[in-house]
Amino acid sequence: MQKNIRNFAIVAHIDHGKSTLADRFLQMCGAVDERTFRNQMLDSMDLEREHGITIRSHPVTLSYQDYTLNLIDTPGHCDFSYxxxxxxxxxxxxxLLVDATQGVQAQTITNLNLAQRLNLLIIPAINKIDLPNAQVETARRELMEILPVFENEIYLVSAKTGQGVPELLAGVVEKIPPPEGDSKKNLSSLVFDARHNPYLGVDLYLMVREGRVKKGDRVILMGGDISSEVMEAGIFKPQMEPAPFLEAGMVGFVTLNIKDFSREFIGDTLTHQNQPAEKPLPGYRKLKQFVFCGFYPADGESFPVLKDSLARLHLSDPSFSYTEERSAALGVGFRAGFLGMLHMEIVQERL
Known part of the structure; x- marks a missing residue:
């Protein structure tokens, strides 16, 4: 039932314990068994483990008592604010998670502003209270300066030991409102992420606002007027698992047989082809790139491979831009723009 759904994310400055807190939530809700569990469970990329940071947002659907919780673990570094x-x-x-040893940091403020701009309910929490150098009272005062909350409304947790985590999860259920929307209306769903599917085409991560979608439905992306049949629909447990349908209030994915990656899917609205939504949902703002570099293949024959790789990467990360350019010395290649130096480094490694 829709009233028993809670959709929420964990946001914080880098290294304030988001992924560890997500691990505790997964264990509390029985989403993973102890045999398959590993730290930073939602950090599925090798690069994330190598660098020790979250690079991609990761959704997961949890069962808690009679509730369905759709959690998204997010990056903390400013280069991945998109x-x-x-x-x-x-x-x-x-x-909104704050490290008790560091207090409110720059990205804490940035993430708070993002949440406030979207009129989201904010639950403040102080993490790492088990550390000897924790300054809980200082962190609490700093949170009270940036948020209109009372002292007893700030949760004190240790994601590492699990202290205070059950109370925080109960607070999520109690305070965060259930999603709005009517599953009987025409389908209207926001594409908030996309991945290349090597076998079927593209996996689109959806937040369903209105209506219902299932395998076999004929759907259309309103931004690019692209239609396709839904090859699969499902949820994240945390791996992708098929589901009979996705309806209003649910977070999940659909797989479409689309092979053209030259356009952006993220921020688009997915709806039924024969009964489309009245208007598309608000998308995302265009970001400004600050760091630029050139990508050139080692030889001319590798250019199509580089072009295809950039297109697939841009499918899931439209925050970097690339345009074709020619150099008298290096030949044909691409000029690419990024949100920061770390963003550029990660894209280069992912290529």
């Missing part, structure tokens, strides 16, 4: 922004559009509230 990942946070697109994830928050699929939620109704956030846990």
């Amino acid at each position: 990942e946070v922004e697109k994830s928050l559009a699929a939620t109704d509230g956030v846990i």
Whole structure:
């Protein structure tokens, strides 16, 4: 039932414990068994484990008592703020996490502003209270300066030991409102992420606002007027698992047989082809790139491979831009723009 759904994200400055807190939530809700569990469970990319940071947002559907919780773990580094922004559009509230040893930091403020701009309910929490150098009272005062909350409304947790985590999860259920929307209306769903599917085409991550979608439905993307049949529909457990349908209030994915990656899917509205939504949902703002570099293949024959790789990468990360350019010395290649130096480094490694 829709009233028993809670859609929320964890946001914080880098290294304040978002992924560890997500691990505790997964364990509390029985989403993973102890045999398959590993730290930073939702950090599925090898690069994330290598660098020790979250690079991509990761959704997961949890069962807690009689409730369905759709959690999104988000990056903390400022170069990946676009990942946070697109994830928050699929939620109704956030846990704003602050490290007790560091207090409120720059990205704490940035994420708070993003959540406030989307009118999301904000649950403040102080993490790492088990550390000897924790300054809980200082962190609490700093939170009270940036948020209109009372002292007893700030949750004190240790994601590492699990202290205070059950109370925080109960607070999510109690305070974050259920999603709005009517499953009987025409389908209207926001695409908040996309992945290349090597077998079927493209996996689109959806927040369903109105209506219902299932395997076999004929759907259309309103921004590019592209139609396709739904090859699969499902939820994240945390791996992709098929589901009979997705309806209003649910977060999940659909797989479409689309092979053209030259356009952006993220921020588009998915609806039924024969009964479309009246108007598309608000998308995402265009970001400004600050760091630029050139990508050139080692030889001319590798250019199509580089072009295809960039298109697939841009499918899931439209925050970087690339345009074709020619150099007298290096030949044909691409000029690419990024949100920061770390963003550029990660894209280069992913290529």
